[in-house]
């Protein structure tokens with residue numbers, strides 16, 4: 001654990017080193033891993049292209065760095081603790097030794113079905129250990145996994161399968177979530193009606209739900225495992241070979257496949273995990289995210305396991321069967337580090353402090369937050385009632401594209417400041433720029449957040465469309481990666497993230513592109529045009545508010561509103577369903593025909609005090625109509 005920073009001065013030294021000699025800094029950390037072949041060059045980069053190669057020409061397998069590297073010391077240590085949805089059901093503990101066997105077996109099983117290095121495999125599964133096993137088995141054989149959150153609809157799943165031309169889908173019969181039993185395989189079946197690439201579907205039995213198995217295509221998990229060896233020789237991977245693709249929304253319509261590669265991601269997730277959470281050898285660490293999101297990839301599976309940690313996976317939801325479920329789990333396993341999203345905190349805040357006080361949380365040493373700006377009220381509630389005022393709270397800012405935590409306090413080292421992500425991790429060089437791209441130095445400045453130097457776990461491309469990667473992230477400001485977030489550096493030099501500055505809405509920590517939701521709404525036969533904006537929502541952070549023109553429809557507004565909500569739910573999934581739909585006669589437009597979202601945002605936020613100058617609009621008369629019809633309850 002020599003790369004764990006232990007005090008503030010240490011942090012300052014390491015940060016300085018990481019900026020003045022980044023290659024030396026990262027190669028020293030990389031040295032402790034097992035490489036089949038060392039790199040020729042630590043970093044080769046050009047943000048214009050963009051092209052970023054870390055540990056160029058090195059060879060390795062990431063899973064060897066979890067298992068072969070750690071087994072001599074960690075064979076009997078618990079790697080994964082799995083807590084089921086139902087507190088009465090049996091939990092599972094897998095040691096590093098057992099997990100390794102399970103991964104090798106499943107790696108052999110996938111290979112026997114013809115999956116080869118470079119093939120894409122979709123993982124559409126509940127939060128069960130097999131999902132993590134599947135990810136690692138892919139990494140073992142060099143297949144590229146793409147985990148799709150099991151709450152996404154069939155058409156969202158089909159889009160992702162088709163975009164990466166997946167050869168295999170790993171799934172389950174159903175998914176226990178709270179008091180629901182959600183069909184999973186049935187969604188895959190529907191998605192595959194719109195896809196030609198998938199050769200096999202492997203189905204895990206979880207709920208016992210009856211499912212349709214298509215002969216020749218669908219196989220049971222236990223069936224493919226039969227007779228497979230528990231040994232597997234890891235595939236040799238290049239440092240820059242694809243590790244996984246994870247789809248995420250942006251300002252344009254179609255979700256993009258963010259590509260992460262092997263060595264840089266390994267080094268950075270390991271390093272950031274250890275330092276942000278200050279993990280000690282016998283700690284039990286729990287991140288409550290879903291593996292369908294980047295947080296689950298980097299900080300349930302890869303980072304913790306590379307650091308030899310015990311990582312807890314929870315199948316259920318925070319409020320089932322009661323609002324103290326999270327705290328019950330903390331008590332049960334004596335969790336030391338707990339990492340969740342502000343939306344979960346706000347949702348639990350509603351139930352008061354009684355459910356928190358019922359359980360013994362004295363094991364907690366560190367609490368963490370991720371996914372959206374944490375408001376001060378939630379920060380204080382979390383700090384006081386969960387952390388009992390004496391756990392450092394790490395507010396971690398990062399993105400699917402950054403692969404790992406970029407700006408965050410280091411637990412117990414960086415002084416806490418509510419609602420501030422605070423300082424960059426070593427190796428991360430954030431800059432604040434104004435609209436023209438000038439760097440704003442000094443304190444008390446506000447602008448757009450960019451990163452001006454490569455870090456090992458950064459996005460390499462958007463799958464199948466490199467130009468899109470360039471346009472989205474590397475074209476707004478010359479020579480920099482643009483995050484899409486606004487940021488403020490306060491008088492102490494601490495960074496506070498202000499939220500998205502683009503057309504992205506953050507609903508419960510999940511990123512939704514306005515264009516993506518609008519495209520779904522426009523599928524409704526009566527919708528002529530639509531516009532979607534975000535507005536402040538007490539629990540979700542932001543809610544989705546949709547405006548739609550349905551001129552010639554003979555349906556009532558109420559019916560249209562319901563149909564539109566259901567349609568979005570069906571096309572994208574429940575998380576994208578608008579909170580409000582308002583049928584309008586027109587949308588405010590500039591003379592060049594651009595929708596004035598600023599005005600719609602004001603209406604949706606019930607903030608009509610200062611609409612700004614609307615006289616330049618093409619159709620200023622619609623504004624009054626929109627205000628009158630607004631759903632402001």
Ligand code: WT7
Pocket residue numbers: 248293294295369370371372373374395396397398399400401421483484485497498499500506509510511
């Ligand atoms: C966007 C990235 C990183 C994993 C979960 C979300 C927002 C994330 C914070 C934070 C303020 C945050 C940003 C970012 N965000 N963490 N601690 N404080 N904002 O991943 O879906 O890729 O979304 O989430 O706006 O750009 P994602």
